Amino acid sequence: xxxxxxxxxxxxxxxxxxxxxxxxxxxxxxxxxxxxxxxxxxxxxxxxxxxxxxxxxxxxxxxxxxxxxxxxxxxxxxxxxxxxxxxxxxxxxxxxxxxxxxxxxxxxxxxxxxxxxxxxxxxxxxxxxxxxxxxxxxxxxxxxxxxxxxxxxxxxxxxxxxxxxxxxxxxxxxxxxxxxxxxxxxxxxxxxxxxxxxxxxxxxxxxxxxxxxxxxxxxxxxxxxxxxxxxxxxxxxxxxxxxxxxxxxxxxxxxxxxxxxxxxxxxxxxxxxxxxxxxxxxxxxxxxxxxxxxxxxxxxxxxxxxxxxxxxxxxxxxxxxxxxxxxxxxxxxxxxxxxxxxxxxxxxxxxxxxxxxxxxxxxxxxxxxxxxxxxxxxxxxxxxxxx
Amino acid sequence: xxxxxxxxxxxxxxxxxxxxxxxxxxxxxxxxxxxxxxxxxxxxxxxxxxxxxxxxxxxxxxxxxxxxxxxxxxxxxxxxxxxxxxxxxxxxxxxxxxxxxxxxxxxxxxxxxxxxxxxxxxxxxxxxxxxxxxxxxxxxxxxxxxxxxxxxxxxxxxxxxxxxxxxxxxxxxxxxxxxxxxxxxxxxxxxxxxxxxxxxxxxxxxxxxxxxxxxxxxxxxxxxxxxxxxxxxxxxxxxxxxxxxxxxxxxxxxxxxxxxxxxxxxxxxxxxxxxxxxxxxxxxxxxxxxxxxxxxxxxxxxxxxxxxxxxxxxxxxxxxxxxxxxxxxxxxxxxxxxxxxxxxxx
Numbered sequence: 105x106x107x108x109x110x111x112x113x114x115x116x117x118x119x120x121x122x123x124x125x126x127x128x129x130x131x132x133x134x135x136x137x138x139x140x141x142x143x144x145x146x147x148x149x150x151x152x153x154x155x156x157x158x159x160x161x162x163x164x165x166x167x168x169x170x171x172x173x174x175x176x177x178x179x180x181x182x183x184x185x186x187x188x189x190x191x192x193x194x195x196x197x198x199x200x201x202x203x204x205x206x207x208x209x210x211x212x213x214x215x216x217x218x219x220x221x222x223x224x225x226x227x228x229x230x231x232x233x234x235x236x237x238x239x240x241x242x243x244x245x246x247x248x249x250x251x252x253x254x255x256x257x258x259x260x261x262x263x264x265x266x267x268x269x270x271x272x273x274x275x276x277x278x279x280x281x282x283x284x285x286x287x288x289x290x291x292x293x294x295x296x297x298x299x300x301x302x303x304x305x306x307x308x309x310x311x312x313x314x315x316x317x318x319x320x321x322x323x324x325x326x327x328x329x330x331x332x333x334x335x336x337x338x339x340x341x342x343x344x345x346x347x348x349x350x351x352x353x354x355x356x357x358x359x360x361x362x363x364x365x366x367x368x369x370x371x372x373x374x375x376x377x378x379x380x381x382x383x384x385x386x387x388x389x390x391x392x393x394x395x396x397x398x399x400x401x402x403x404x405x406x407x408x409x410x411x412x413x414x415x416x417x418x419x420x421x422x423x424x425x426x427x428x429x430x431x432x433x434x435x436x437x438x439x440x441x442x443x444x445x446x447x448x449x450x451x452x453x454x455x456x457x458x459x460x461x462x463x464x465x466x467x468x469x470x471x472x473x474x475x476x477x478x479x480x481x482x483x484x485x486x487x488x489x490x491x
Numbered sequence: 492x493x494x495x496x497x498x499x500x501x502x503x504x505x506x507x508x509x510x511x512x513x514x515x516x517x518x519x520x521x522x523x524x525x526x527x528x529x530x531x532x533x534x535x536x537x538x539x540x541x542x543x544x545x546x547x548x549x550x551x552x553x554x555x556x557x558x559x560x561x562x563x564x565x566x567x568x569x570x571x572x573x574x575x576x577x578x579x580x581x582x583x584x585x586x587x588x589x590x591x592x593x594x595x596x597x598x599x600x601x602x603x604x605x606x607x608x609x610x611x612x613x614x615x616x617x618x619x620x621x622x623x624x625x626x627x628x629x630x631x632x633x634x635x636x637x638x639x640x641x642x643x644x645x646x647x648x649x650x651x652x653x654x655x656x657x658x659x660x661x662x663x664x665x666x667x668x669x670x671x672x673x674x675x676x677x678x679x680x681x682x683x684x685x686x687x688x689x690x691x692x693x694x695x696x697x698x699x700x701x702x703x704x705x706x707x708x709x710x711x712x713x714x715x716x717x718x719x720x721x722x723x724x725x726x727x728x729x730x731x732x733x734x735x736x737x738x739x740x741x742x743x744x745x746x747x748x749x750x751x752x753x754x755x756x757x758x759x760x761x762x763x764x765x766x767x768x769x770x771x772x773x774x775x776x777x778x779x780x781x782x783x784x785x786x787x788x789x790x791x792x793x794x795x796x797x798x799x800x801x802x803x804x805x806x807x808x809x810x811x812x813x814x815x816x817x818x819x820x821x822x823x824x825x826x827x828x829x830x831x832x833x834x835x836x837x
Contacts, residue, residue, distance in 0.1 A: 132637060134637050134638075134641075140729065141725065141726055141729060142726045142727065156641070156808065243804060244726060245726045246726075246804040246805060247717055247718065247720065247724070247725075247726065247803075247804040247805025248717070248802070248803060248804035248805070249536075249540070249717075249801060250536075250539060250540050250801055250802060253540035253541060253542065254540070254541065257541055314804075317803065317804060319718050319803055319804045319805070319806055320804050322806065322807075322810055323804060323805070323806070323807060323810075471807060471808070471809070472641065472727055472728075473721070473724070473727050473805070473807045473808070474807070475727075476726055476727045
């Protein structure tokens with residue numbers, strides 16, 4: 105862990121306050137959350153304030169802890185998908201993939217190519233759905249009501265696609281060990297192609313409406329700067345770290361998974377590391393994902409969608425670590441199997457948990473409104489923090 | 492003079508006149524708040540956000556929605572926080588609404604339709620409109636809630652920054668009209684001329700467009716609307732100073748918010764768009780048409796205000812102060828200088 109650095113502005117402010125002892129009114133402790141509209145759920149921030157300036161911020165987590173790591177030990181492998189769907193509920197499909205990958209690796213089966221391509225498509229679709237919501241909601245958090253509605257509206261198209269293919273809008277539960285439950289329905293590919301056009305248009309609109317807004321720029325530029333090395337040392341991952349100039353994407357740099365090696369895509373980075381950069385990077389990644397989906401539709405092979413697997417799934421003894429690039433960052437499962445129908449122990453590494461760990465460092469010396477901007481730009485899901 | 496035949500020339504007793512005037516003002520504020528709330532908050536905002544807004548209540552485009560909401564507020568439990576300063580807590584919404592009512596006393600709706608034609612009308616209107624901040628401070632302090640307190644303090648800081656540009660914006664108009672009476676300002680716009688061409692009179696927006704822009708920006712801050720809605724800041728302070736208010740008292744704040752918007756739109760329409768006057772209408776007809784003309788102009792101004800409200804993100808408190816002191820106030824002074832120089836020159 106790096107040294108905790110106090111913002112020089114906050115230090116100067118403290119010194120001023122000490123000089124004017126008779127004017128010193130003492131600090132105010134403000135509880136942001138667990139019920140607060142800006143915390144997307146039940147994150148609690150205990151903020152020590154001097155006026156509107158944050159002296160220290162302490163995130164308190166665990167209000168939504170559901171014990172998924174322990175629960176997996178009492179489920180069979182096919183049952184586990186139902187649980188892990190609910191970790192990051194905005195991109196549930198992307199949560200399923202690494203676990204299935206882990207189980208398949210332990211069993212030595214491999215999903216057939218068509219299943220892999222469909223998995224990739226759906227993963228990218230869930231990334232688009234997650235990011236579209238972010239693109240709108242970030243506007244809401246800095247005070248603009250309208251983009252939020254556009255975000256929800258455009259995400260709806262993508263959710264409809266996911267629903268059409270899997271039957272579930274939020275919790276698809278579509279993966280099976282060795283493949284998928286079903287093939288995509290007839291006409292789905294043409295529909296997806298048309299929707300990607302809508303997504304690309306929506307991105308243009310957000311670029312105009314939100315990124316192009318001067319007040320949005322004033323509120324986000326230079327706010328919540330994460331230097332690349334500090335971010336890395338806290339384990340920040342995903343778009344958050346790419347916005348700090350760290351060119352690291354598990355789809356390209358990690359162990360090859362799904363069909364990403366066969367896709368042609370660019371990993372976007374930004375050098376500033378502030379809230380604006382994080383918004384910018386996510387916007388570009390939404391576009392990139394839409395292009396990747398189009399490539400997937402182009403290259404999708406025909407064939408079966410299930411490999412041959414036994415009726416009752418027993419996973420041989422072994423351990424495996426699988427990590428993937430999820431919308432919120434690096435998601436990983438460490439699965440230990442003792443040869444039973446269910447896992448012996450599962451360690452879930454979720455992105456948001458590490459992403460918010462930087463908050464005490466990041467929030468020193470900012471103003472109260474910036475706290476909200478930073479929280480929104482880090483983009484965490486409570487289920488992904490507490491599991 | 493046909494005015495002698497006019498029903499407005501009826502000699503009523505002082506008490507009767509006062510009662511009628513009071514009733515009119517008392518009716519205008521909630522009605523105006525409802526109209527603005529319905530037209531802009533419920534319908535136009537919805538359409539800007541690609542949704543329909545309420546469609547069912549009342550049959551036609553959900554016109555009854557806000558009335559129903561108001562009635563709902565009346566039957567809600569009146570919750571008061573245990574640690575609240577009870578008397579101040581109860582008085583705060585009344586103070587906010589009171590300031591709104593007082594503004595309307597000087598706004599003319601026709602040549603004879605004015606509650607009180609004060610010689611210092613502009614000055615009075617701007618002075619009483621800032622009273623609402625006292626109510627906001629009272630609400631924030633008495634709520635015994637940190638979010639409310641933060642919101643109230645922000646509102647107070649905002650008032651100090653924005654009262655000045657608001658006044659400076661109006662000074663240009665006062666210089667041009669040569670009077671502070673709102674009725675006098677309307678008359679001078681009606682009878683004015685631009686380079687000898689007097690068909691439409693001289694709505695001051697044509698010469699005081701800088702003042703108009705300043706007035707709208709400052710009014711936006713005064714009304715705590717986006718981009719200057721830090722005191723209520725939905726995503727940060729939840730609802731700022733209103734956070735502990737429920738039911739009837741919350742309704743007061745709601746009426747205060749939209750009623751003040753109505754008042755400021757009326758003020759802007761009077762100062763810059765010629766108020767109740769339209770070209771070619773005089774005398775009795777002006778008295779009859781005046782309120783409608785004013786209403787139409789007021790809705791135009793309100794549309795501008797609410798359009799901005801639904802589009803922009805929120806500034807930060809320090810950015811707002813910087814905007815006010817570094818840009819708006821210097822521009823306001825420059826506007827006064829130029830107006831004064833031109834007034835002397837022509």
